[in-house]
Amino acid sequence: MTTVYYAVHNSSNILFDEIFDYNPILNMLDSGLVPLYPDLSKDKSKSTPNSASVFSCRAFLDFTKNTYIMKNPIDLNVRVEKQKILNYGNRNLDSLYKIRSLQVENVYNFNYSLGYLFFSEDDIDVQVTSPFMHNSNFCKNGYIFPGKFNISKWFRSVNPALQFYDNSDKNIVSEKGDPLMYIKFNTEKNVTLRKFFMCKELEDIMYATIQYKQYEPNRPLSYLYDKFEKAGLRKRTLKLIKENLI
Numbered sequence: 001m002t003t004v005y006y007a008v009h010n011s012s013n014i015l016f017d018e019i020f021d022y023n024p025i026l027n028m029l030d031s032g033l034v035p036l037y038p039d040l041s042k043d044k045s046k047s048t049p050n051s052a053s054v055f056s057c058r059a060f061l062d063f064t065k066n067t068y069i070m071k072n073p074i075d076l077n078v079r080v081e082k083q084k085i086l087n088y089g090n091r092n093l094d095s096l097y098k099i100r101s102l103q104v105e106n107v108y109n110f111n112y113s114l115g116y117l118f119f120s121e122d123d124i125d126v127q128v129t130s131p132f133m134h135n136s137n138f139c140k141n142g143y144i145f146p147g148k149f150n151i152s153k154w155f156r157s158v159n160p161a162l163q164f165y166d167n168s169d170k171n172i173v174s175e176k177g178d179p180l181m182y183i184k185f186n187t188e189k190n191v192t193l194r195k196f197f198m199c200k201e202l203e204d205i206m207y208a209t210i211q212y213k214q215y216e217p218n219r220p221l222s223y224l225y226d227k228f229e230k231a232g233l234r235k236r237t238l239k240l241i242k243e244n245l246i
Helices: 016-029 038-042 058-064 091-096 200-215 221-230 233-243
Strands: 002-010 067-073 075-083 084-087 097-104 107-113 112-121 125-129 142-144 148-151 162-163 170-173 178-187 191-196
Touching: 002 016, 038 058, 038 067, 075 107, 084 091, 084 097, 091 097, 112 221, 112 233, 148 221, 200 221, 200 233, 221 233
Parallel strands: 002 191
Antiparallel strands: 002 112, 067 178, 075 084, 075 170, 097 107, 107 162, 125 148, 125 178, 142 162
């Protein structure tokens, strides 16, 4: 068994002083990460013998192990017209939605900044992908940009960044409970999740990891991990997380 610490986080570029007004709200918005395998297996066929079922397949079990679904904690109803977002839902949530600079030529990326921060004492990669085994309304028009990094050596948030398939105008309607992305922890051990509360210093550390790449661009993750460790930030991050466990 290994422990993964997590916090709910809004990764939009708001001022530091405003972040702490969000913390209690974000914690109440957290509907929890849903284990993938039980969510899928509840619909398995009762007429198929276990020996012939994919749900008993060793490869499928290994693939879904320690994989969680991030489900939408709110209702979302927006229209994207090139670089403009029209919010037809709750206008108090405008800060959660951003159009990012072009990642693919002539096709925009919709950044839904509500996400999670993870950290672990053990050497574990976290990997995010589209929720491709679910009928996700959020991903009707595109896919989640996949990514992976070591959560014992780096401290940054993960959130659903939706890359559109084309540059036509889009309606994104995603109801509460709609799967947004899969989050997988690559470890043979069983993962247990423990929640922590963000504090000002943890925010500072997280933004340092994000902004540092502007000072030394195009460095490999191994180089950044080494910087994080030698700066004492790994040890400090873990200490602050344990002091702020919920």
